[in-house]
Amino acid sequence: MSILALAGGVGGAKLAEGLAAILPPGELTVAVNTGDDFEHLGLRISPDIDTVTYTLAGLNNQEQGWGLAGETWNFIGALERLGGDTWFRLGDLDIATHIERTRRLKTETLSTVTADFATRLGIRQHIVPVSDDPLRTMVATDRGLLAFQDYFVRLRCAPRVERLEFPGIENMKPSAGFMAALSSSELTAIVICPSNPFLSILPILSLPRVRDALEHRRVPLIAVSPIVGGQAVKGPAAKIMNELGIAVSSLGVAAFYDTLLDGLMIDAVDAGLSSDIKGPAILVRDTMMRNSDDRRRVAAEVLAFAERLSQGKSIS
Numbered sequence: 200m201s202i203l204a205l206a207g208g209v210g211g212a213k214l215a216e217g218l219a220a221i222l223p224p225g226e227l228t229v230a231v232n233t234g235d236d237f238e239h240l241g242l243r244i245s246p247d248i249d250t251v252t253y254t255l256a257g258l259n260n261q262e263q264g265w266g267l268a269g270e271t272w273n274f275i276g277a278l279e280r281l282g283g284d285t286w287f288r289l290g291d292l293d294i295a296t297h298i299e300r301t302r303r304l305k306t307e308t309l310s311t312v313t314a315d316f317a318t319r320l321g322i323r324q325h326i327v328p329v330s331d332d333p334l335r336t337m338v339a340t341d342r343g344l345l346a347f348q349d350y351f352v353r354l355r356c357a358p359r360v361e362r363l364e365f366p367g368i369e370n371m372k373p374s375a376g377f378m379a380a381l382s383s384s385e386l387t388a389i390v391i392c393p394s395n396p397f398l399s400i401l402p403i404l405s406l407p408r409v410r411d412a413l414e415h416r417r418v419p420l421i422a423v424s425p426i427v428g429g430q431a432v433k434g435p436a437a438k439i440m441n442e443l444g445i446a447v448s449s450l451g452v453a454a455f456y457d458t459l460l461d462g463l464m465i466d467a468v469d470a471g472l473s474s475d476i477k478g479p480a481i482l483v484r485d486t487m488m489r490n491s492d493d494r495r496r497v498a499a500e501v502l503a504f505a506e507r508l509s510q511g512k513s514i515s
């Protein structure tokens with residue numbers, strides 16, 4: 200068995216943690232969004248890769264959602280005294296990741312550095328950036344075109360989103376590790392984690408060859424809805440869907456993925472929507488992942504759903 204999971208940051212990392220825990224070592228590849236990456240204070244920051252890595256290593260800061268547990272903030276405090284740029288808060292522990300990644304990226308790829316950090320932190324599954332090229336999400340808003348972290352952190356998602364842009368993406372390549380997982384003869388299912396469809400998954404689907412490879416898959420493709428009871432479990436997904444004129448519900452999530460999915464897992468509170476969703480098979484379960492037991496349970500339900508789909512339906 201081999202599973203490919205597509206993930207962004209916090210929501211994606213929770214399901215990835217559950218999948219990593221129940222699958223034998225080496226059988227999970229988490230392909231992580233790099234559209235949120237940027238250069239800040241001269242450092243190369245990859246927020247979603249770090250969130251997934253820290254979470255799978257059991258080192259993540261659970262209250263904050265990003266960064267490391269037990270973090271201290273002396274660096275950012277000292278920077279503030281000097282009048283430095285402090286809107287993006289780099290913790291004292293976390294900054295080691297950015298400094299070491301920045302140093303190594305002078306001669307190595309993001310894929311290599313990410314894989315090595317994961318191994319050093321004791322992770323026995325594969326974490327791959329979706330691309331080694333500089334994929335950078337830009338957010339077209341009522342306050343102009345904004346770099347992703349300017350929109351997300353500095354302006355706290357306040358501007359009204361009009362559209363997302365990925366400059367130069369037509370000339371970028373998906374990473375070798377991502378494409379190898381997608382085309383592996385061992386692959387048994389592809390899972391789209393409950394990440395923000397627009398901010399975390401759209402950059403991945405917009406990379407050349409990715410949508411085509413997904414459309415020609417020979418295994419079930421399942422998404423877990425990040426919208427529960429008309430609200431995003433975390434983050435601005437509901438606000439953005441509303442601004443883009445998409446229903447803030449699992450119906451809107453299904454519309455976003457359109458014909459791509461074989462299955463969509465929605466929360467029990469949205470059971471009433473299941474007959475309105477046309478296209479994918481629907482699995483209705485408790486999708487809230489409050490603790491590691493929940494994460495393992497949701498992961499097991501996703502895998503069982505995939506197995507039922509591959510037995511009951513021929514996917515060609």
Ligand code: FO1
Binds near residue numbers: 246
């Ligand atoms: N998110 C914030 O809301 N404020 C921050 O100051 C912040 C710092 C930060 C530092 C390192 C890192 O890996 C992530 C960080 N994040 C911060 C989270 C991150 O910007 C977003 O959650 C993701 O890009 C969206 O998935």
